[in-house]
Amino acid sequence: MPDEPDPAELLRWYDRHRRSMPWRARPGETPxxxxxxxxxxxxxxxxxxxxxxxxxxxxxRFPDVQALAAAEADAVMSAWAGLGYYARxxxxxxxxxxxAALGGRFPAxxxxxxxxxxxxxxxxxxxxxxxxxxxxxxxxxxxERVAARLYAIDAPMPAAKPAIAAAAARFGDHPAARxxxxxxxxxxxxxxxxxxxxxxxxxxxxxxxxxxxxxxxAPETLPRRAAKTLRPVRHGALFWLTDAHGQVLLRRRPPExxxxxxxELPGTAWRPTPWLEGEAVTEGPMQADWRPAGRVKHVFSxxxxxxxVFAARVDAISADGFLCDAGALQSQALPSVMRKxxxxxLRAAA
Numbered sequence: 001m002p003d004e005p006d007p008a009e010l011l012r013w014y015d016r017h018r019r020s021m022p023w024r025a026r027p028g029e030t031p032x033x034x035x036x037x038x039x040x041x042x043x044x045x046x047x048x049x050x051x052x053x054x055x056x057x058x059x060x061r062f063p064d065v066q067a068l069a070a071a072e073a074d075a076v077m078s079a080w081a082g083l084g085y086y087a088r089x090x091x092x093x094x095x096x097x098x099x100a101a102l103g104g105r106f107p108a109x110x111x112x113x114x115x116x117x118x119x120x121x122x123x124x125x126x127x128x129x130x131x132x133x134x135x136x137x138x139x140x141x142x143x144e145r146v147a148a149r150l151y152a153i154d155a156p157m158p159a160a161k162p163a164i165a166a167a168a169a170r171f172g173d174h175p176a177a178r179x180x181x182x183x184x185x186x187x188x189x190x191x192x193x194x195x196x197x198x199x200x201x202x203x204x205x206x207x208x209x210x211x212x213x214x215x216x217x218a219p220e221t222l223p224r225r226a227a228k229t230l231r232p233v234r235h236g237a238l239f240w241l242t243d244a245h246g247q248v249l250l251r252r253r254p255p256e257x258x259x260x261x262x263x264e265l266p267g268t269a270w271r272p273t274p275w276l277e278g279e280a281v282t283e284g285p286m287q288a289d290w291r292p293a294g295r296v297k298h299v300f301s302x303x304x305x306x307x308x309v310f311a312a313r314v315d316a317i318s319a320d321g322f323l324c325d326a327g328a329l330q331s332q333a334l335p336s337v338m339r340k341x342x343x344x345x346l347r348a349a350a
Contacts, residue, residue: 005210007177013206014187069100077333091118137172142192148223149213237280240345285319288312294344298337
């Protein structure tokens with residue numbers, strides 16, 4: 001069996017190779033809990049590369065928790081548009097208001113953070129560790145890979161999650177890790193993101209000599225994944241309706257549920273069977289000369305969606321919703337799937 005992995009080796013590697021990210025405190029700086037929390041919420045189900053431009057624009061617009069708490073919900077949703085999983089934005093706003101009510105200071109404990117809206121076990125541990133130096137180990141996908149390989153945990157996911165969390169906690173309980181909790185957590189993140197990836201670079205890993213998974217000969221197979229199931233498919237239609245003044249009809253989705261509170265083009269329900277053209281246009285927001293304007297595909301975490309886009313122009317729009325100048329759509333809180341529909345309609349009109 002290999003030696004017990006030494007967090008001191010990982011921290012020495014991190015001190016040389018740490019990633020520079022806009023929310024990460026530099027050596028000697030005190031972490032900003034607001035920036036740490038904001039980054040952790042944004043990074044859920046999203047990559048660092050995708051998040052950075054959104055994070056920088058969001059921070060410029062809402063530089064601290066008080067500014068975010070004071071903002072209108074529409075402004076927050078508009079700034080979030082494109083990041084997906086829009087319940088996060090609603091919870092983010094609610095959490096900012098809860099923190100503002102506490103005097104603008106985030107709780108410095110896992111338990112206190114868990115009491116805030118939208119903060120679950122992982123986020124509470126990540127913020128507590130990185131922002132406040134609490135010696136706990138948050139377990140994300142990167143940490144799961146590292147721990148499963150270091151300790152050769154070969155049970156399939158998700159059944160292996162408790163064993164992986166226990167292994168990560170065991171690694172983090174070493175005195176070297178407890179002496180630098182924030183750096184240790186971020187070192188684990190960086191190791192999983194840059195070296196212990198789906199195709200691990202074991203030759204340059206600071207923990208390779210202590211990795212039981214490498215000793216097994218196939219660390220890339222860990223953690224073991226259950227067989228993927230096919231995503232269900234749903235179908236719908238979108239309607240691009242403009243008037244003589246170049247305004248387009250938009251609607252607001254209900255505050256709860258998928259894409260809750262976001263802006264959308266009018267459309268049909270989403271269902272398992274495709275909408276025929278003649279059937280779909282009867283669901284349009286008003287009678288018009290509807291013409292096919294393309295088809296878009298969007299993949300959600302739990303289903304694929306195909307939307308037929310129809311376009312029409314009328315002198316005046318008399319339908320539920322609100323009007324927006326077609327040239328000002330970027331200011332609207334349109335989720336990615338709706339932006340695809342807009343793009344299809346504009347291509348068809350070109």
